[in-house]
Amino acid sequence: MPEAGYTFNRAALSPSAGWLAAYGYNFESDAARLWVWEVPPSAGDAVPAPVLRHSLTVLGRVNGAVAFHPDESQVAVSSSDGARNVAEVFRLTDGTALAQLNHSAFPADLAYSPDGTVLAVASTDARIALWNASTYASEGVLEAYNPGETLGGLAMVRFSPDGSELVYAGNYPVLQVWDLATQTEARTKTLPDDGNLPLDLAFSADGEVLLVAAGSEFLGTGSLYAVEYEGVGLTLLTLDLFTTQIEVTEEGYLFAFPAERWLVYGVAP
DSSP: OOSTTOEEEEEEEOTTSOEEEEEEEETTTTEEEEEEEEOOOOBTTBOOOOEEEEEEEESOBEEEEEEEOTTSSEEEEEEEOSSOEEEEEEETTTOOEEEEEEOSSOEEEEEEOTTSSEEEEEETTSEEEEEETTTOOEEEEEEOOOOSTTOSSOEEEEEOTTSSEEEEEESEEEEEEEETTTTEEEEEEEOOOSSOEEEEEEEOTTSSEEEEEEEETTTTEEEEEEEESSSOOEEEEOOOSOOSEEEEOTTOEEEEESSSSOEEEEEOO
């Protein structure tokens, strides 16, 4: 850890793999930080150590997510201190704070559009705020599916690879796909109602399959689903563990993060 007393909560790697960012919280001091490392290119078989560039104070206490802008000009983190729910944006080169974007509830997840023009923030009240990633002006709010009794701490968003659609998942086994041009729901995809709720989403390398890590911390169960993005097919891939984060590389390898370690699960669909 770069500073004593902190624990890592969420981390993200930039698109070029040249930057690494992680959110950490110190329970004793009730402080939160966002660390940003520059990752030097590998030289042969040698793997150089990342170089810490920024240690930034963020609102903290409860963290949501960390995301890099596609051109790696900025990094965003969502968090809450119980009174305010914000997405904070920092310039990557010098750590300058660029914006604090307020939300109506805990901002559990955020993502940049592939062209870098929009920052989407999903809150636990089933609202998806769309922000201009240059001016930080509001570009609309999507009212996602909210059955009421399932309102809770889960909310996540992912842009489709071409940036025309947005996928939302919350405290319910249903994925909503939104058309961003019209800001209307395009279709839904229903997952098995087996007690496991969506915990993370990742597109396959070719963009044709949406991988969904689902689980129940209460039951201690976990599943991985492969959902045809344009079609209706759904395949259960055996994961057999509770995992909160998945990533897919350009080569198609699937990485799962069940508990303080990454596991490689071969080539994803």
